[in-house]
Amino acid sequence: MNGCFGCWEEERIALLQYKASTINYTFEYHFTPWDLADKESDCCEWEKVKCDITTGRVIKLALNNTIYWNGESGGGWYFNASLFLPFEELQHLDLSYNYIFGWVPNEGFERFSSLSKLKVLYLDGNYFNNSILSSLSGIASLKELHLGDNNLNGEGFDRFSLLSKLEVLHLDVNNFNHSILQSLSGIMSLKELDLSNNNLNGTIHIKEFKAFSNLEELYLSNNKITDFVTTKDSNILTKLQHLDLSLNDFSARVLESLTAFPSLKILDLSYNNMVGSFTTKELSKLNNLEQLKLDNSSIDKSLLQKIGVMTSLKVLAVKDCGLNGNLPDLGWCELKKIQEIYLSGNNFEGRLPSCMANLTSLQVLDLSYNHFNGNIAQSPLSSLSSLVYLSFSDNKFLIPSTFSFLFNLSNLKILVGDNNILALETDSLTWIPTFQLKVFSILPTWIGNISSLEDIFMAKNHLEGPIPIELCKLVHLTFLDLSDNNLFGYIPSCFNSSSINFFQLNKNFLSGPIPSAFQNNSNLFALNLRDNLLTGNIPNWIGSLSSLRILLLKGNHLGDQIPVQLCLLQRLNILDLSYNKFSGPIPHCLSNITFDASTQDNSFGGLYSRETYSSSLSLYSTIIEALYYGIFMFDPSVNAEEEVQFATKSRTYTYKGYILEYMFGIDLSCNNLEGNIPLELGRINSSIRALNLSHNNLSGSIPVTFSNLKQIESLDLSYNNLKGKIPPQLTEMTSLAVFSVAHNNLSGATPDRKNQFITFDENSYEGNPLLCGPPLQNGCTRIRPPFTTPVDNDGEEGDSLMDMGVFYISFAVVYITVLLGIVAVLYINPYWRRAWFNLIEVCIDTCYCFVVIHYRKLFNFKSA
Incomplete structure (x- = not known):
């Protein structure tokens, strides 16, 4: 194949060779479309591959995050550069985050010197050290190089002066100090330099950047820099437009130094201790600045009164700065060009000043998490007709239920206003909105008219009554959060949006059965109905939700048996059915659920x-x-972002965003489940982190197979009727942080005090009177040779209530002790000896008379 007929054959073969070289270090699904058997397959159509539409040559390879290394001995993957030499027109190569430890001998990056069109190379997130630098210096065509998150220090960059075309260099998350600036001084062509997350500290002088006359973007965030010293008329960094100094130790006086950069447009000073006040003179000299970010910095509240002199400012961010009091009606309202203002997370109070109506160019306004009050319909917000994004959540605004104050906001796309005070109004002044929202967090009666609405956030909004039927008109709805309100009644069965991804109605008073509205929805990621009053059972159609990752039904009145259709949800992350009335056995097929992060596709973050x-x-x-x-x-x-609560390690944690990709757990506690714990539960994918079967009626023994759960952190089997021994193999569960088998009928010795089990106290074992050994107070007194516990064909230990060998020996010892005690007493005391023999004689006479008399009566009866 070549040209207009598809990719070039030599490039197709090279891609398959690359795939073969990673076979021991990757998951097969990364390269599923790369078909070796189909020789007609066009590699230009493969994932991670982009070709020139004219020549058919590969010009871009996005091979990042394709290598997996589990940390075992033998190291990670070793790179072979010759695999990429057939790609003669390759321009962009991404090998970041691939656990590359080095390269095959004589097959390092020096071989890339023949790739004359390679311009962009990503090598972030690997294990390279400075030995890579000399080989990279031979790739003369490079314009952009990313070496962040490796093991580099400041030596060996001298040869980078050969990279005369290099414009972008990212060296973030390494081990550099100030000396790196001198080492890089030979790269005259640099326009963008990232040294964030390194070991730069103390004072930096502008003279250290003298060689970077073309630099336009400089990132120095997350270091320990205290000051940035400049000199008047230094004529250095005159082209600098973007400067990131966030997460350092600067004070307010740094602003005076930064006035030396006449072209500066974007300045980030967030997460600093900006002690001191800004002067109007300093602010006015930054006359080209368009974006100023000061989030999480201790700034003086007078800034908003002085900032009006920054006439070019378009973006102002002062989130979480501890500002308080009323918003001033001078200064910031004079920013005629301002387009975005972020004031969230402060302690502002009172009403919004009327001067806000002058901000006619404002497109984004975030007032959330403050203490603003007053009727929002009487505020100047209704005059800001250019608004696209408006957030005033978590304040004390009075919001009329008709939302008529939004009438003029024809450009509004995103409205977030939960956690305020919703005032009911009559709908006599009904109106149809002129905007088409994408995201909404408060619920008016006309919501069904917004046909394009995709996301609704209304948690903790004090909503009451049934769920509005108007929601069923939103056919494009993807995210619905009505949690933590006072909603009651049934969940409408008219929810038939096949596009919905996240559905959260938890912490309400909803009743009735789980509706069939979601049946066959292959896009649903999360269904959260916990803490309601739902009744009935889990419907059999639950197995049709092929993409479901989170199912939370905790704290309802659901009953009957757990359906085996749950086992069809092979991509599930979290299953919580606790605090219900489920009965019957635990389905053996739950082991079909993969609980594997490698099969997920980052749907939560x-x-x-x-x-x-x-x-x-x-x-x-x-x-x-x-x-x-x-x-x-x-x-x-x-x-x-999806946010869920799940109980593990004896506490309830909130998991949000990306972390949900790596949280796997099952909670079936506080039900009426019975029968044995299925052996198959111990064969669930080892990635499971939490398993809670406590407070049920489970019987039988603890499966030895639980020892296979290598990554489990919390295992709770307490308050059941389990019997037999605790399998000693459980000590192989080296990630355990919480373990409890309390209040069962277990017997024998506790597991050896090693690995994680040395951390568990007697609370983990209490309520089992036949258990012995540390950390319990009752020790196992009899010492005997160790023996292997008999295991039946299913891998379970014997489930007898007690050790019969111990019982027989104990009985014999007690019997002999009592007998010898009686003989000793009779031997020593003549009086008791005579009394004892007299008692024996009386008993013998009595028995003899009883037998003779009754024998005669019986004989006479038969004779008659």
């Missing part, structure tokens, strides 16, 4: 992209992207 965010402090640009690509692709400020 993924909202944050460093590449998107670092290019701009602006949320507005990402909102526009989100409206084009979909809501789950953009900035986390919208909080479009």
